Every structure is written in C-alpha cells, then in structure tokens.
Amino acid sequence: MKRRTFVGAAAAGLPAFSILGAGSARAQVKEIRMIEAGGKSGESVEVGYIEPFTKKTGIKVIRESPNPLGKLRALVESGQTSTVLMELGSGGMLQARNLKLIEPIDWAAVAPQPMFPEAKHEYGFGYQYFSTIMAWRAGAKAPKTWADFFNTKDFPGKRCLPDYPNYAISFALLATGITPDKLFPLDVDTAFKKLNEIKKDIAVWWKAGAQAPQLMKDNEVQYAICWSGRVVGDPAFGVNFAGGMADLSYFTIVKNSKAEDRAAAYKLMHEMSIAANQAKAATVVSYTGPSPELDALLPKDKLAEYPTSKQNKAVQWVENAEWWAANGEAVNKKWEAFKLSL
Amino acid sequence: MRGQGFGFVAPLLVLMFVAFNAPIAYMLGLAFWEKGRGFTLQHYEGLLEAPVYLRVLGNTMRVALVATLANVVIGYPLALWMRGLSNRGRMIALSLVVLPFWVSILVRTYAWIVVLGNGGLVNRTLQWSGLTDAPVSFLYNELGVTIGMANVLLPFLVLPLFAAMIRIDDRLLQAAASLGAPPRTIFWKVFFPLTLPALAAGTLLVFILCLGFYVTPAILGGGRVPMISNLLDTLINQIPRWEQAAAISTILLIVTLLIFAAYRRLDRKAAA
Numbered sequence: 001m002k003r004r005t006f007v008g009a010a011a012a013g014l015p016a017f018s019i020l021g022a023g024s025a026r027a028q029v030k031e032i033r034m035i036e037a038g039g040k041s042g043e044s045v046e047v048g049y050i051e052p053f054t055k056k057t058g059i060k061v062i063r064e065s066p067n068p069l070g071k072l073r074a075l076v077e078s079g080q081t082s083t084v085l086m087e088l089g090s091g092g093m094l095q096a097r098n099l100k101l102i103e104p105i106d107w108a109a110v111a112p113q114p115m116f117p118e119a120k121h122e123y124g125f126g127y128q129y130f131s132t133i134m135a136w137r138a139g140a141k142a143p144k145t146w147a148d149f150f151n152t153k154d155f156p157g158k159r160c161l162p163d164y165p166n167y168a169i170s171f172a173l174l175a176t177g178i179t180p181d182k183l184f185p186l187d188v189d190t191a192f193k194k195l196n197e198i199k200k201d202i203a204v205w206w207k208a209g210a211q212a213p214q215l216m217k218d219n220e221v222q223y224a225i226c227w228s229g230r231v232v233g234d235p236a237f238g239v240n241f242a243g244g245m246a247d248l249s250y251f252t253i254v255k256n257s258k259a260e261d262r263a264a265a266y267k268l269m270h271e272m273s274i275a276a277n278q279a280k281a282a283t284v285v286s287y288t289g290p291s292p293e294l295d296a297l298l299p300k301d302k303l304a305e306y307p308t309s310k311q312n313k314a315v316q317w318v319e320n321a322e323w324w325a326a327n328g329e330a331v332n333k334k335w336e337a338f339k340l341s342l
Numbered sequence: 343m344r345g346q347g348f349g350f351v352a353p354l355l356v357l358m359f360v361a362f363n364a365p366i367a368y369m370l371g372l373a374f375w376e377k378g379r380g381f382t383l384q385h386y387e388g389l390l391e392a393p394v395y396l397r398v399l400g401n402t403m404r405v406a407l408v409a410t411l412a413n414v415v416i417g418y419p420l421a422l423w424m425r426g427l428s429n430r431g432r433m434i435a436l437s438l439v440v441l442p443f444w445v446s447i448l449v450r451t452y453a454w455i456v457v458l459g460n461g462g463l464v465n466r467t468l469q470w471s472g473l474t475d476a477p478v479s480f481l482y483n484e485l486g487v488t489i490g491m492a493n494v495l496l497p498f499l500v501l502p503l504f505a506a507m508i509r510i511d512d513r514l515l516q517a518a519a520s521l522g523a524p525p526r527t528i529f530w531k532v533f534f535p536l537t538l539p540a541l542a543a544g545t546l547l548v549f550i551l552c553l554g555f556y557v558t559p560a561i562l563g564g565g566r567v568p569m570i571s572n573l574l575d576t577l578i579n580q581i582p583r584w585e586q587a588a589a590i591s592t593i594l595l596i597v598t599l600l601i602f603a604a605y606r607r608l609d610r611k612a613a614a
Contacts, residue, residue: 068579068580068582069579069580069581069582070578070579070580070582070584071579073582073584092580095581095582099582163565203479203482203564204482204564204565204566205564205565205566206565207560207565218455218459218460218461219460219461220459220460220461220481220482328581329581329583332576332581333392333394333395334394336394336395336397336398336568336573337394337397339565339566339568340394340397340398340401340568342566
C-alpha cells in the first residue's frame with residue numbers, strides 16, 4: 001500500500017517526490033518506449049535525438065508506429081504504464097488533453113534551449129514543423145495563390161486534396177479571398193460552397209501522405225495539396241509555400257506512465273531542443289525542429305525546402321488547433337455529408 | 343451421448359468467449375454506457391439527429407449490393423463453364439480462381455491501379471486501338487471499388503457454387519432431355535433450382551463480406567466512395583469516439599443478422 005501511494009503521488013507530479021523518484025530510478029531505467037509517426041519521420045527522431053540521448057544516458061528508446069489517437073485511448077483505458085511518449089498532431093494533442101489521455105509537461109525538468117513559442121505547449125513538446133502546401137506536376141501552369149489553385153478554368157488539370165476537413169476547408173476559404181489572419185473562426189458553409197464548385201475536378205481525396213505525390217507522378221492528377229516533406233526538392237514537382245499551413249507535431253506524456261520513465265523522457269526532450277540535433281534530424285526528412293537558431297546550421301541551398309526557414313515561415317499561417325478541438329466533430333459530420341454528395 | 347464431447351470443446355469455447363466475444367460485447371456496450379453517467383442512449387439519439395452516418399451505412403449497402411450482383415453475373419457462368427471442363431481443365435481453372443487468395447489483398451488492390459489507371463494497361467490499349475481519345479476513368483469512383491471488390495470476393499462465390507454444380511447428377515439433365523425439354527428449359531427448371539441454395543449462400547457470404555470492406559474502397563475509391571468501415575476507422579482512430587462507432591457497429595450487426603435471418607427463412611421455405 002505504501003509503495004502504491006508513493007508512485008501515485010509521484011505520478012501526480014509533486015515535485016519533491018518526482019525528484020526522489022527520478023533519483024532512485026536513474027540506475028534502473030534501461031529503456032523507455034515511444035509511439036511515433038513512423039517512416040522517415042521516425043528515422044529522423046532516431047538519428048537526430050535518440051542517438052545522442054542514448055550516448056549520454058545509456059537509456060535505450062524503443063520506437064513503435066503508427067500513432068493514431070485511438071491507440072492512445074486504448075493504452076490509457078487499459079491501464080498500461082509502459083509507454084511514456086506519444087507523438088500527436090496539434091489537433092490530436094488537444095483532443096487527447098480534453099479526453100484526459102495525456103499530462104502536462106514539466107518544462108522545468110526539460111530545461112529546453114530557446115524554442116518558438118507555439119512549440120512550447122503546456123501539454124506537448126513541438127518537435128517537428130511540417131507544412132501543408134500547394135504542389136503541381138512539373139510542366140503544369142504554376143499557381144501563385146489559393147485562388148489560382150482552385151481556379152480550374154485558367155489552371156486546368158485534375159486536383160488531389162486531403163481527405164481531412166481541417167486542410168480542405170481552410171484552403172477553400174483562402175481561395176475565396178479571406179486573409180489568413182481572418183480565417184478563424186472558419187466559415188464552414190462558405191468553404192463547402194467553394195469545394196462544391198470544383199468537386200468534379202478533384203479526382204482523389206487522399207488519406208495517406210504518399211498518395212498525392214505518386215498520383216502526380218502517374219499523371220492521374222496535376223495539382224495537389226501535399227505535406228511539404230513529400231514534394232520539396234523533387235524536380236518532378238513544383239511547390240509554393242505561399243498561404244501554406246504551418247503545423248507542429250508534438251511529443252506528449254502518456255497518462256499513468258511511470259515517473260522514472262518521465263524523467264528520462266524529459267531528458268530526451270531536452271535533446272530535441274538542441275539546434276545541432278535538429279539540424280541532424282533535418283538531413284533525414286525536410287521537416288524542421290523548433291529552434292529559432294536552426295537556419296544557420298542548415299545547408300544554405302536547401303533553406304527554401306524547410307517549413308521554418310525565415311522566408312517560408314513568413315508566408316505561412318499557423319493551424320488553429322484549439323478551434324478544431326472545439327468544432328472538429330461537428331464539422332466532420334458535414335464533411336461526411338459532403339463526401340456522400342461526390 | 344450428446345454431452346460427452348463437451349469437455350473437449352470447452353477450452354475452445356472459453357478461448358472464443360474470452361478473446362473474441364467478450365471484447366466485442368464490451369465494445370458494443372460502450373454505446374450504452376458512459377463512465378460516471380451510467381446507461382445512456384444519447385449515441386443512438388445522435389445518429390438519428392444527424393443521419394449522415396446512417397446515410398453512409400445506406401451507401402455501403404448499395405455499393406455492397408452492386409458488387410455482389412457483379413460477382414454473381416461473373417461467378418455463375420464461370421462456375422458453370424468450369425463444370426463442363428475435363429478433370430484436368432477443372433484443376434487448372436480452380437487453381438486460377440484460388441490463386442488470388444495467395445496474393446495479399448493489398449498487392450491485388452494496388453495491381454488494379456497499374457491495370458486500370460489513366461496510364462494503365464487497359465487505357466493505353468483503348469487509346470492505341472483508337473476506341474477512345476481520352477483515358478476512361480475506371481478508378482477513384484464506384485466503378486473502381488466495384489471491380490476491386492468483385493475481384494477479391496469472386497472465389498467466395500465460385501467455390502461453393504462449383505462444388506454444388508459438380509454434385510448435380512447428369513442423369514437428371516439427361517432425363518429432362520429425353521422427355522423433350524429444350525436446353526433452356528432444362529437449365530431453368532432442373533439445373534438452376536438445384537444450384538439455388540449454393541448460389542444464395544455464396545451471395546449472402548459475399549454481400550456480408552462487402553459490408554465490411556476497408557482496404558479496397560480506401561485505395562480504389564479515391565476517398566469518393568464513403569463506406570462504413572472507413573467511417574468507423576475515423577471514429578475509432580482519429581476522433582476517437584468509440585461510443586459513436588459502437589452504436590454504428592451495433593446497427594450494422596443488426597442489419598447483417600436481419601439479412602441472415604431472412605435468408606434462413608427463405609432457405610427453410612425452399613427446403614419444405
């Protein structure tokens with residue numbers, strides 16, 4: 001009984017107990033477990049952050065993927081305590097917070113190097129910026145704005161859009177002439193009107209990030225809304241960051257995870273805040289970390305490809321995950337109705 | 343006598359109950375039970391208030407029906423043709439029907455992209471032969487989903503149908519012929535009724551499998567053919583609203599059981 005109260009108190013985050021717990025456990029923790037997005041992004045976490053972390057602490061990190069929110073709910077509701085870190089998108093993180101599946105981060109324990117403010121969230125360490133941008137098959141007429149992208153008369157060709165309302169609705173609204181600073185709260189009905197105008201020219205609604213670039217290569221579609229890392233630097237595509245959405249992937253702390261695992265996880269987060277490590281991670285995938293000093297460490301000729309380089313960050317807007325956490329489910333019903341009308 | 347075998351089956355039954363039935367019952371029960379609030383019907387009320395999820399279910403039924411009909415139209419003549427082959431021919435035809443079972447469903451589904459895409463084999467042949475000017479859209483619509491589902495599910499219909507057909511005694515057909523029945527009458531009055539139970543069972547099996555299809559609509563539908571499994575995936579993994587998903591799953595289960603009950607009734611009537 002005594003031990004259980006001790007662990008419970010430590011889990012609740014009482015600082016005195018956490019320090020004790022971390023101190024006594026430092027020798028014990030041999031490995032921690034994380035759930036991440038997989039693919040190249042997972043490799044970049046390994047190369048950029050896990051390798052230096054393991055070298056310093058001797059603690060191994062076991063990666064597991066993919067990372068749907070449903071998995072986190074299953075972990076927490078079944079009472080497991082082995083996984084401490086969970087990667088979530090900005091929207092997923094807030095949903096998880098509202099469902100009480102994750103716990104606040106002890107930023108004092110992380111003691112991070114300088115970070116962009118939106119990356120230092122109460123519930124998540126924003127470790128990776130990614131952009132959602134317009135792209136086209138090389139040779140197609142290059143759109144400059146979202147109005148161009150949605151103009152199928154002057155920019156003829158099939159489109160491929162994400163099968164996720166938070167992208168499709170936001171970009172459709174920008175195409176009507178709304179400026180990014182006035183985008184939220186989203187005027188959902190106007191967005192659907194715009195989408196209805198061009199739905200005949202939207203050949204495919206993608207769910208997986210690899211679909212859109214492949215469909216452009218196959219010449220099934222000529223224009224697509226893509227995740228930047230999938231298309232930048234490839235001569236087969238033209239890309240434009242203007243009006244693109246900058247968003248963040250966060251690492252969060254799973255509810256009920258062990259205090260000693262958390263202490264290790266915070267140390268790993270500290271590694272994630274170091275600009276040199278972020279530069280190493282960016283060599284694997286062209287998504288970038290949250291350090292404002294990162295530009296200087298990245299190859300100059302590739303600066304145009306990264307979501308956070310000064311020139312790109314300036315022309316993008318940041319996703320409003322709070323709005324989606326509050327309205328997502330209601331919008332999703334309208335989205336399903338729209339999909340039935342295709 | 344009857345109770346004697348029970349001891350041998352009990353471990354399996356326990357395993358089935360613990361590993362399969364109990365989790366499903368728990369999952370479906372989620373729709374009625376909320377932590378801290380107890381019994382609730384609000385997730386069903388939500389379905390009635392915003393019937394869009396029910397419309398997705400309706401759409402799934404329609405797509406499943408079309409794919410099943412396509413399966414019957416292709417599968418029945420195929421089984422009939424196989425019945426007329428020599429023993430060796432049957433072996434070859436059967437292995438060709440079963441062969442797709444050995445290939446991953448994912449690979450088969452992607453193979454259709456190579457075959458039916460804008461730059462795929464079929465479209466290139468059509469354009470080369472001058473039959474069409476522009477590529478025909480086979481994929482990323484209901485046609486693509488129907489083709490993909492029919493391909494995956496064909497063996498489920500052909501195998502039981504073929505098994506029933508080769509059991510039909512040739513002498514029955516000869517007797518009908520000797521009494522002066524023309525081939526068409528022999529087929530409709532003698533042969534077809536004898537294959538009907540297997541056809542009904544196969545059709546039902548294919549239809550029920552169609553209702554739960556996930557991969558094929560996701561890949562070949564291009565996100566334009568909303569099906570219930572893809573909606574459930576969103577509700578379970580992305581939102582995650584398991585309660586709503588459980589309510590929809592319960593309705594799907596009830597609909598499937600009703601179809602099955604209707605079939606059983608028809609079957610018993612036919613037997614009587």
